[in-house]
Amino acid sequence: MMPDLRNPDALTQMRAAFDRQGIMATLGITVAEVGPGLVILALPFRPDLTQHHGFVHAGVITTAMDSAAGFAAFTLMDADAEVLTAEFKANFLAPARGQTFRMVGEVIKSGRTLTFAEARAYAMDGTTETLIATFTATMMAVRDPGLRERSNPATL
Amino acid sequence: MMPDLRNPDALTQMRAAFDRQGIMATLGITVAEVGPGLVILALPFRPDLTQHHGFVHAGVITTAMDSAAGFAAFTLMDADAEVLTAEFKANFLAPARGQTFRMVGEVIKSGRTLTFAEARAYAMDGTTETLIATFTATMMAVRDPGLRERSNPATL
Amino acid sequence: MMPDLRNPDALTQMRAAFDRQGIMATLGITVAEVGPGLVILALPFRPDLTQHHGFVHAGVITTAMDSAAGFAAFTLMDADAEVLTAEFKANFLAPARGQTFRMVGEVIKSGRTLTFAEARAYAMDGTTETLIATFTATMMAVRDPGLRERSNPATL
Amino acid sequence: MMPDLRNPDALTQMRAAFDRQGIMATLGITVAEVGPGLVILALPFRPDLTQHHGFVHAGVITTAMDSAAGFAAFTLMDADAEVLTAEFKANFLAPARGQTFRMVGEVIKSGRTLTFAEARAYAMDGTTETLIATFTATMMAVRDPGLRERSNPATL
Numbered sequence: 001m002m003p004d005l006r007n008p009d010a011l012t013q014m015r016a017a018f019d020r021q022g023i024m025a026t027l028g029i030t031v032a033e034v035g036p037g038l039v040i041l042a043l044p045f046r047p048d049l050t051q052h053h054g055f056v057h058a059g060v061i062t063t064a065m066d067s068a069a070g071f072a073a074f075t076l077m078d079a080d081a082e083v084l085t086a087e088f089k090a091n092f093l094a095p096a097r098g099q100t101f102r103m104v105g106e107v108i109k110s111g112r113t114l115t116f117a118e119a120r121a122y123a124m125d126g127t128t129e130t131l132i133a134t135f136t137a138t139m140m141a142v143r144d145p146g147l148r149e150r151s152n153p154a155t156l
Numbered sequence: 157m158m159p160d161l162r163n164p165d166a167l168t169q170m171r172a173a174f175d176r177q178g179i180m181a182t183l184g185i186t187v188a189e190v191g192p193g194l195v196i197l198a199l200p201f202r203p204d205l206t207q208h209h210g211f212v213h214a215g216v217i218t219t220a221m222d223s224a225a226g227f228a229a230f231t232l233m234d235a236d237a238e239v240l241t242a243e244f245k246a247n248f249l250a251p252a253r254g255q256t257f258r259m260v261g262e263v264i265k266s267g268r269t270l271t272f273a274e275a276r277a278y279a280m281d282g283t284t285e286t287l288i289a290t291f292t293a294t295m296m297a298v299r300d301p302g303l304r305e306r307s308n309p310a311t312l
Numbered sequence: 313m314m315p316d317l318r319n320p321d322a323l324t325q326m327r328a329a330f331d332r333q334g335i336m337a338t339l340g341i342t343v344a345e346v347g348p349g350l351v352i353l354a355l356p357f358r359p360d361l362t363q364h365h366g367f368v369h370a371g372v373i374t375t376a377m378d379s380a381a382g383f384a385a386f387t388l389m390d391a392d393a394e395v396l397t398a399e400f401k402a403n404f405l406a407p408a409r410g411q412t413f414r415m416v417g418e419v420i421k422s423g424r425t426l427t428f429a430e431a432r433a434y435a436m437d438g439t440t441e442t443l444i445a446t447f448t449a450t451m452m453a454v455r456d457p458g459l460r461e462r463s464n465p466a467t468l
Numbered sequence: 469m470m471p472d473l474r475n476p477d478a479l480t481q482m483r484a485a486f487d488r489q490g491i492m493a494t495l496g497i498t499v500a501e502v503g504p505g506l507v508i509l510a511l512p513f514r515p516d517l518t519q520h521h522g523f524v525h526a527g528v529i530t531t532a533m534d535s536a537a538g539f540a541a542f543t544l545m546d547a548d549a550e551v552l553t554a555e556f557k558a559n560f561l562a563p564a565r566g567q568t569f570r571m572v573g574e575v576i577k578s579g580r581t582l583t584f585a586e587a588r589a590y591a592m593d594g595t596t597e598t599l600i601a602t603f604t605a606t607m608m609a610v611r612d613p614g615l616r617e618r619s620n621p622a623t624l
Contacts, residue, residue, distance in 0.1 A: 020208035023216060026182070052176040058241045059222050060179060063215025085214045086426060087450055089245040089401060089557040091584050091604055093577045108602065109561045113425060114398060114452070116559050116602070134576065134584070136559055136604065138399055138450055140426070242582060243606055245401040245557060247428050247448055249421045264446065265405045269581060270554060270608070272403050272446070290420065290428070292403055292448065294555055294606055296582070332520035335528060338494070364488035370553045371534050372491060375527025397526045401557040 003037045003110065007079035014039070014071050017082075021067070029064050037107035039072040044100050056096035058133070061103070065090065065119035065135040068105025073115035073139035076107055081141040086114070088137035094130055098123035101132075115139040159193045159266065163235035170195070170227050173238075177223070185220050193263035195228040200256050212252035214289070217259070221246065221275035221291040224261025229271035229295035232263055237297040242270075244293035250286055254279035257288075271295040315349045315422065319391035326351070326383050329394075333379070341376050349419035351384040356412050368408035370445070373415070377402065377431035377447040380417025385427035385451035388419055393453035398426075400449035406442055410435035413444075427451040471505045471578065475547035482507070482539050485550075489535070497532050505575035507540040512568050524564035526601070529571070533558065533587035533603040536573025541583035541607035544575055549609035554582075556605035562598055566591035569600075583607040 007013070011034050018024060018031055027049060033040040041064050043049075043056075051057040066085055074083040105119040119135040163169070167190050174180060174187055183205060189196040197220050199205075199212075207213040222241055230239040261275040275291040319325070323346050330336060330343055339361060345352040353376050355361075355368075363369040378397055386395040417431040431447040475481070479502050486492060486499055495517060501508040509532050511517075511524070519525040534553055542551040573587040587603040 017208040021213065022202075022204040022206040023213040026204045046178075048178040048182045050178040052173040053238070057177065057179040057219060057222075058244075059215060059219025062218050062222075063213060066213075066215050066218075082209070084251075085248055087245070087247040087399065088214075089243070089604065091243040091576075091606065092241055093584055095240075108559075108599075116561055118602075131576075134586075134604065136557065136602065138559065243555065245448065247420075247450065249428055264403075264443075272405055274446075287420075290430075290448065292401065292446065294403065329520040333525065334514075334516040334518040335525040338516045358490075360490040360494045362490040364485040365550070369489065369491040369531060369534075370556075371527060371531025374530050374534075375525060378525075378527050378530075394521070396563075397560055399557070399559040400526075401555070403555040404553055407552075 003076055003107065005036050006076065009079065010075045014074050017074065018071060023063065024067065027060055027063065029067065034075065037072055037076050037110065039068045039105045041068045041103040042100060045098060056101065058092055061096050061101065061121050061133050062090050064103040065105065065121055065133065066137065068103040069117035069119040069135060069137045070139055072105040072107050073110065073117045076110040077141050081143050084140045084142055086138040086140045088135060090133055090135045092133050094132045096123055096132055098125035100124045113141055159232055161192050162232065165235065166231045170230050173230065174227060179219065180223065183216055183219065185223065190231065193228055193232050193266065195224045195261045197224045197259040198256060201254060212257065214248055217252050217257065217277050217289055218246050220259040221261065221277055221289065222293065224259040225273035225275040225291060225293045226295055228261040228263050229266065229273045232266040233297050237299050240296045240298055242294040242296045244291060246289055246291045248289050250288045252279055252288055254281035256280045269297055315388055315419065317348050318388065321391065322387045326386050329386065330383060335375065336379065339372055339375065341379065346387065349384055349388050349422065351380045351417045353380045353415045354412060357410060368413065370404055373408050373413065373433050373445055374402050376415040377417065377433055377445065378449065380415040381429035381431040381447060381449045382451055384417040384419050385422065385429045388422040389453050393455050396452045396454055398450040398452045400447060402445055402447045404445050406444045408435055408444055410437035412436045425453055471544055471575065473504050474544065477547065478543045482542050485542065486539060491531065492535065495528055495531065497535065502543065505540055505544050505578065507536045507573045509536045509571045510568060513566060524569065526560055529564050529569065529589050529601050530558050532571040533573065533589055533601065534605065536571040537585035537587040537603060537605045538607055540573040540575050541578065541585045544578040545609050549611050552608045552610055554606040554608045556603060558601055558603045560601050562600045564591055564600055566593035568592045581609055
């Protein structure tokens with residue numbers, strides 16, 4: 001069942017917001033697929049993204065999972081809302097070993113203020129795809145422009 | 157109370173392992189202070205680390221908190237152990253707004269296999285320092301070289 | 313530094329709300345101390361609270377940590393707000409072995425909508441007190457009576 | 469795909485361990501279904517399990533989710549292993565309102581030492597079933613009897 005959009009321009013606005021994120025270009029993360037409540041991101045391996053065993057750093061995978069989940073939440077928000085991450089939790093099931101990585105973010109429940117979203121990260125190593133991490137997050141819709149300026153969930 | 161080192165070379169080995177992490181140079185994260193069970197990292201603001209509101213992306217702050225906590229855990233491990241992150245949780249209390257950021261990682265309990273560690277991230281904006289994020293993690297000591305090769309907590 | 317109360321009756325209201333919780337009497341959890349942004353709860357050991365190794369079940373300790381953190385958040389909220397737990401995370405450092413347990417809940421950051429709170433659980437075994445668990449939570453202030461009726465963070 | 473049992477007596481041993489948990493009888497939680505890597509528990513509403521709005525307390529639902537996930541992990545462990553919860557995270561999507569509750573615990577990845585498991589809690593209110601909570605956990609296999617005695621993940 002595909003959720004309804006509250007904001008007809010949400011998918012276009014989501015891509016524009018994604019493109020304003022300097023860190024995505026820095027890490028080489030791109031948008032692979034967008035739908036209502038669903039965002040899939042792609043990340044190719046690069047040696048300058050690794051931890052000390054030569055695998056992609058858990059923090060890089062998490063950055064991509066956070067973006068996938070956060071923008072999935074954004075697609076279901078009102079036209080006047082922006083999205084902020086209040087908290088997240090990640091479990092690492094296997095090392096980020098592979099040539100490309102795929103992060104699938106999905107909304108579990110979308111509310112006016114809070115959205116619960118999840119993400120899963122997969123590594124493609126040769127022709128084998130492995131689930132390497134799971135992620136859950138609480139995303140917050142921020143509406144007031146002044147608050148948005150401060151962008152601080154805890155003062156909202 | 158400062159914990160004892162099981163491995164007298166732990167602090168030196170920790171810095172060498174830190175320097176093998178490609179992602180730390182990519183993001184500009186450096187070691188500010190190291191002690192038994194304590195690692196403090198520093199990160200200057202850069203526009204190419206930001207999310208779409210112009211603040212440093214939560215994933216970048218998390219990457220630094222994970223490294224601070226993980227290497228703090230590493231300092232208290234045996235000489236033959238390497239450290240892997242099994243899971244972490246982060247709360248974001250305020251936007252990562254500032255010129256420099258400081259991540260303080262500390263060990264809460266160090267065991268033979270599992271270590272519980274925490275980190276806090278602070279933003280220095282002008283002369284004001286603000287707590288912007290909290291972080292807890294379960295770190296795993298990996299000993300067998302073959303297992304280390306696979307670096308997979310869930311198969312250990 | 314003791315935080316200010318927004319609601320002068322908050323501490324009294326907190327105790328009344330605590331007493332309306334059927335589960336607290338069932339488990340034998342009582343209020344030991346209350347202050348602005350701080351709640352300490354006590355729990356004596358009982359065999360009917362145990363898991364299969366004879367220690368108090370992690371879920372019972374978590375129930376008490378959630379109450380300590382949630383009511384600590386409640387003490388700093390507006391007079392018209394009620395508190396709901398949006399999410400929490402717990403780490404278990406040692407088994408819940410002892411004759412009495414003490415849960416200390418504290419507010420890290422109190423906002424209009426979201427409050428970040430933490431708790432720690434200690435076991436008193438003979439004369440030795442041990443940190444057995446840590447806990448972080450996102451608490452939500454619910455204001456609208458209709459919403460309060462539904463008590464659903466994700467629809468607010 | 470149903471995972472293989474390493475221990476042919478795992479399902480029988482799981483039920484015996486469940487029955488040794490005093491807290492399950494106290495809260496009225498029973499086993500509805502058991503399979504390799506899967507445990508479903510049931511909980512009827514009782515007024516003495518409630519928080520101050522009259523819903524079942526989040527800690528009670530969490531106790532049941534922890535047991536569902538932990539015993540699901542146990543079913544896939546070796547014959548000489550016992551299970552301990554190292555950490556968990558729960559999100560609450562809707563109030564625990566209903567006449568009966570169902571907790572479904574499943575193993576995501578089972579390793580020699582660590583198992584990643586998840587649970588979901590559903591409320592049955594009249595004829596409507598609602599997802600009310602999600603849960604992820606790191607479970608630890610404990611083998612050495614002496615360690616088992618101490619039952620302390622962080623000293624293993």
